Amino acid sequence: MSLVHAKSSGKGFVQCRNIGVVFGSDDTRVEAVKDVSLHVNPSEFVSLIGPSGCGKSSMLSILAGFTQPTSGDATVDGAKIRKPGSDRGVVFQQYSLFPWLTVRKNVEFGLRMAGVPRSKRETDARTLLGLAGLLAFENHYPDQLSGGMRQRIGIVRALATSPQVLLMDEPFGALDTQTRAVMQEILTNMWQKFRISVLFITHDIEESVFLSDRIYVMTARPGRIKAEIEVPLPRPRTAQMTTTKEFSDLVQRLKALIREESLAAMGSELSDGGITGFGIDVGPHGIGNVL
Numbered sequence: 481m482s483l484v485h486a487k488s489s490g491k492g493f494v495q496c497r498n499i500g501v502v503f504g505s506d507d508t509r510v511e512a513v514k515d516v517s518l519h520v521n522p523s524e525f526v527s528l529i530g531p532s533g534c535g536k537s538s539m540l541s542i543l544a545g546f547t548q549p550t551s552g553d554a555t556v557d558g559a560k561i562r563k564p565g566s567d568r569g570v571v572f573q574q575y576s577l578f579p580w581l582t583v584r585k586n587v588e589f590g591l592r593m594a595g596v597p598r599s600k601r602e603t604d605a606r607t608l609l610g611l612a613g614l615l616a617f618e619n620h621y622p623d624q625l626s627g628g629m630r631q632r633i634g635i636v637r638a639l640a641t642s643p644q645v646l647l648m649d650e651p652f653g654a655l656d657t658q659t660r661a662v663m664q665e666i667l668t669n670m671w672q673k674f675r676i677s678v679l680f681i682t683h684d685i686e687e688s689v690f691l692s693d694r695i696y697v698m699t700a701r702p703g704r705i706k707a708e709i710e711v712p713l714p715r716p717r718t719a720q721m722t723t724t725k726e727f728s729d730l731v732q733r734l735k736a737l738i739r740e741e742s743l744a745a746m747g748s749e750l751s752d753g754g755i756t757g758f759g760i761d762v763g764p765h766g767i768g769n770v771l
């Protein structure tokens with residue numbers, strides 16, 4: 481089964497119902513997420529944004545099958561998520577490549593675990609690397625490559641087992657602005673080819689608008705869904721679109737929502753306006769820009 485077959489599979493419907501996450505107990509009790517319901521339709525690109533500590537990674541970890549929610553349930557195509565599975569690929573901010581394996585062996589890793597025969601593994605890995613423009617580097621080791629290339633390989637590796645769902649937690653958070661912009665274009669192109677469902681977590685609001693069909697905004701902790709916003713921009717998306725009024729209006733609207741929550745997270749004395757006395761800009765382009 482190659483990735484190309486994942487195209488338009490109609491699978492990959494992700495659903496979270498009334499998810500609650502509580503860490504610790506008694507004195508150490510932290511309610512991270514409260515009553516979160518969300519979904520990702522097959523082939524849809526959905527972002528999850530919200531202030532730091534609102535429970536975004538906790539949600540992704542539940543969908544990846546790394547942790548169980550305290551309440552509620554999460555399903556893919558109706559099946560309850562209980563553990564990690566090859567139907568879901570995961571990409572984190574930190575490159576999680578194996579430094580002792582070549583680029584191609586890294587990509588082949590999941591296929592090897594799945595028992596795919598050697599020649600098929602090689603062909604599939606090479607096809608994917610070719611699509612990502614990385615075939616020339618198949619025999620390099622990760623530390624011989626730039627951060628952007630390593631993260632591209634991380635994405636390719638997550639795609640190698642033909643998952644129906646790609647879960648990404650701030651995958652470009654460690655990259656410089658230019659590399660990040662290129663990665664966004666590469667990701668949107670790859671997603672358009674493979675049309676798998678994506679849940680994407682980011683602190684970068686422009687990034688979420690550029691990539692997504694829909695965006696969920698979470699409140700400050702305990703994280704709940706504050707808003708669900710459709711992104712009506714046409715596809716394919718191009719870098720020029722980020723200069724349109726439609727794009728910037730949506731970005732401003734999202735920033736205002738996030739700003740409210742960032743202020744709430746910082747405490748009510750800040751939202752009373754006291755913060756301006758310390759010379760910190762909380763205007764429309766202020767704290768809301770930095771989650």
Ligand SMILES: Nc1ncnc2c1ncn2[C@@H]1O[C@H](COP(=O)(O)OP(=O)(O)OP(=O)(O)O)[C@@H](O)[C@H]1O
Nearest residue numbers: 503504510512531532533534535536537538539701
């Ligand atoms: N294993 C844990 N034990 C206790 N508390 C935890 C644990 N993991 C997360 N938390 C807490 O739960 C809350 C939500 O954390 P989470 O990492 O999901 O937030 P986030 O929205 O991803 O934050 P960020 O934007 O900074 O990545 C935070 O207050 C965090 O400190």
Ligand SMILES: [Mg+2]
Nearest residue numbers: 536537538649
């Ligand atoms: Mg996080």
